[in-house]
Amino acid sequence: MTTDAAPVPLLEVQGLTKRFGSLVANDDVTFTVRAGEVHGLLGENGAGKSTLVKSLYGIHQPDAGRVVVDGRDERIASPSHARDLGIGMVFQDMRLIPALTVWENIALQLRDTPRVLKPRDAQRAITDASAHYGLDVDPSALVRDLSIGEWQRAELLKVLLAGARVLILDEPTSVLTPQEADALFDVLRRLTADGVGVILIAHKIREVRQIADRVTVLRGGRTVLADTDPHELTDAELVRAMVGTSVKPVSRRPEPTDETADAPVVVSLRGASVLRPTGVLGLDGVDLDIRAGRILGVAGIAGSGQGELADLLVGVAPLRSGSMELPGLDARGTTTGDLRVAGVVDVVANPVHDYVVRGMTISDHVALWEATTAGRRRFDVRGAATTFARRDERAGLRAADPSRRLDQLSGGNIQRVLLTLALTQDARLVIASYPTRGLDVLTTERTHALLLEARDRGEAVVLVSEDLDELLALSDEVVVLHHGRVAGTVPAVDADRDRLGLLMTEGAA
Amino acid sequence: MSVLEKDPPKVVEPARATASGQPFWRRLLFVVAAYLLCLAVFAAFAATQGADPASIFTTMLQSSVLDWGTLQQTLVRSVPIVLAALACTIPARAGLVNVGGEGQIIMGSVAAVGVGLALGQAVGGPVAWLAIVAGAAVAGAVWCGICGFLRVRLNASESVTTLFFNFIAADVMLYVIYQVWREGDATSLPQSEPLTSDQLLPAVGGLQLTLAVPFMVLVVVGVWALLKYTSWGFRLTVAGGNPTAALRSGLPVRRILLGSMLAGGALAGIGGALNVMGAEGALRPGMTATFGYVAFLANFLGGSRPFPVLGAAVLFSAIANSGNGLQLSEGLNGSAVNVLLGLIVLTMLVVSGRTKEAFS
Known part of the structure; x- marks a missing residue:
């Protein structure tokens, strides 16, 4: 399709910028949809895809940039305004x-x-x-x-x-069987034949190849590939555009990692499977050895089993089948309480939901942490401020004052409190899920340093992250999860990023 | 690595503004106006029933708290309400809703009479009191604990099961009154055999007040201290504030929840026993007079904090007591005060919805 066929695009975005506090979710994004095309919008989690389409649908108001609908500048004030302009959206939920x-x-x-x-x-x-x-x-x-x-x-x-003429679909295939997805694509073809423009948010290269006429790739809130015919690119090129090409020069380990490759195994999983509450296997026959003094990175697109792995390791989720051996832990049993006393701590993926106790101060949380990790029944709230000051000094994350109520702090400050506790614990096994999400650059750097220090003390670290740069910079090896299975394990040094990206999106070959 | 030598900036956040964002006096004005409106509506209602709206409030105060004799009645009546309200307070701390105060009071009353009759003439005084209270506590705890067990094992909603257990308990009491411990013949008013006079609580220093009233105050202080100062209370608050966080901290959440239900049920059961030993002396149909439901509202009004709950329970008891005065002096039906009770609960919901954290 040449541009002559559709002189005025249905929708055009120029230089769109959207900030949330200090976080820049969209940075100077350019994007165009023409009548009769399926436009694939690609990027990793957190790349800014959702923010962009929410700005188009009137849920967010951009801080800068132009949105042109049918050749007219528009400021889309609300979803109903968007619908009046002929923009419709099908949400994931x-x-x-x-x-x-x-x-x-x-x-x-x-x-x-x-x-x-x-x-x-x-x-x-x-x-x-x-x-x-x-x-x-x-x-x-x-x-x-x-x-x-x-x-x-x-x-x-x-x-x-x-009356939608621009149709936004947010990862529509993630909930569908392959057959249903094929049927959906047939529908999309009929729609484009009628002159509808479709914006398809997608993760999977294969689907983009199947249906998209053009693609735009976002990474870190920026457009890295604008309005391109996907057939001009190889899979590897597309993946590289999504996951990035350069390793940021952060916190690179000083020495090679082979020395610890046969360090003692702390936790060993064999054929481990975990059920989700929905009855689906969230973790499906996973074999994994987690070793002392090493950082095991866990990569995968969202919902590939990272959460279930973390839940299993801290004893919250029961094994459905398979085994979990704890040769490196002196644990009385496998309950969460036992594992915690034996030195298993975790930084939860969503602290606001799963860590913060309503109405309680930081001191209360510290007392809870101290007592449960030491296996004590008494909670020393009064002594907590002193303990926490010592930990805060050691971690250097500058957490808020312990008398503050944790539920009144921002996500980043909550994260600092949890990281301060978990990374000064002298634990045996630390499971850190998305530890730097929502943190500013300096705190992120400090957190990376703390993770490396924990590793050098001989702690086993499991690092779950959606940021490949972070994973490759810190991990000794990276295990890729896909649909709850291990799609592959890759040494982090000289990792082939393209292969990693393919493993994440397509699974084991 | 040079950036690492600098400390990350410390972010100072202001304390979050109160929910409404209004200054305190505006909120106070709103609250006062709301309750005045509530009283005005009740006065208007009373006027339609032929009462003098100017004098009903004086009459109500006279017949509940202003007169020493009626004040004592109000306090005696509040004992089971306060205890059953605390039976909601403790589970509420753990995030559970106990609507079963009524049934737990009843089972406590039944157990109290059962223990008393078993002891008979042989045992009286403090030994009998302790035995009766202990039996009632166990009965209440079991009754509430069953619902707690169903909750933690089968995830059956405790707010529904405790409610339905109220009806079962009411029928259990009728059964024992008519079939097991029936006193007198079929023509007399139905009532169980009574406790012996040695088993009844004595009045304090020549007043109508029995020992139950000071005991009630002790229990309130005890529950307050338990929740505020003990590790048990701390665990309860964690489990109620965020069950996932409690689970991930390795706390035995199921045991904590079950424990809160057992403790709550025991308190309501004791409330039932005190009502029998201090006021009723025997079981009779309808004796609990919806104490358990009023208690649930008192706990709600008091925000699940022991001292405010005590205040709310005494207030409700006073309102219920003032019905007698309205009936005698104003010609209103005694149940008219239930309208006021309903209006107060309604006002309270509006006020708490509007001002949220204003008073917490």
């Missing part, structure tokens, strides 16, 4: 009301819905549209009875009937 039928959900959204509903008219309009686009849904079915694929089709119908 779907937004239908389960207790209502499909047609009721759609009628709710439409502007010209009469005050007294006419079920027959509404249902006919929906049936016509579903036949036209091949979106097969029963309009009178209750949404809660739909399968995920049907649910998504209903959501698409809702957006299309609202």
